[in-house]
Amino acid sequence: MEHEEAPYNNTHRAFLQSFMARSTMTLEEAQRVLAAIFTARDETRPVLTADITEADVTSYISAINYELSPIDFEIRSTRTQTADRTWIWAIVNTTSDPLTQVATTRSADEIAFVKRVLDAMFETYNTPRAEIMAITSTQALQLHKAPRNNETQQADGTPAPARSTLSMTDAQKCLENLVEEGWFEKSRKGYLSLSPRALMELRGWLMEMYNEAPDEDDTEVEAAARMRVKMCEACREIVTVGQRCSNRACKCRLHDACVRQFFRAQGAADKKCPTCKQEWTEENFVGERAARPASRASGASAASRRSMMDEDSDGDSD
Ligand SMILES: [Zn+2]
Ligand SMILES: [Zn+2]
Known part of the structure; x- marks a missing residue:
């Protein structure tokens, strides 16, 4: 043309x-x-x-x-985290609290619910043991109730204000809207995660909200765990779906497509982490692949009972 x-x-x-x-x-x-x-x-x-x-x-x-x-709006481009890493454009708001942006048409109670869901994605379900960074619809719906307030009375003796609880139905509707509006994506296995567009818009906010400076007496693993939102070592964009270094003290993360490109470019037969040089196994995941299936993998009942009891103490090779 x-x-x-x-x-x-x-x-x-x-x-x-x-x-x-x-x-x-x-x-x-x-x-x-x-x-x-x-x-x-x-x-x-x-x-x-x-x-x-x-x-x-x-x-x-x-x-x-x-x-x-x-x-204060801008059309920006980003790439999806999936294997093909497609470029997409999205309209983003360049100012103001991005959480409010996600929630412009929502009530204060809904915004508080969305915040609880994000906290669950980036804290509860994002640990050194399992960096899932996604949440099942069932888990998300359980957050419809605001956590219990310790004080039932305020200092002056009046009852504490009502917490921002949503009805189950409203919480369900809110999640559906977030998917419809392109903030959340729902996977085939039923996991909700932030869409590429949401990651682009919330990028700065997520890092500010969920990444902490290490404490002086932190071990390396603890220090790495405080950086809850990590960047891909190759493309420098947030990784919520991809691979992580097998060394838990290491902050290196790579998208699946970036792994392929990175090691092809290096021409290395044995793949080593670009940051800590430990072997890159391609078996440690970020995203819903990091979620452990509800212990039905093991056949023997004793073993499965044990694995259920160990649910919180065993982990991947470290
Ligand atoms: Zn990448
Ligand atoms: Zn490493």
């Missing part, structure tokens, strides 16, 4: 509208949308998806970003 930098016009507005309707777009989707917009403008000259180049898309996005910047 012709390449003059058109001033901001209705085609940009139409593109932005279709963007807002889907929350994220791949290059292919953006090409398809632009082709449809141009075709609608002049039906005697239909434009094919293949006619739209990546440069066309980025030029539209930069024109739109120019218009969006005064209202």
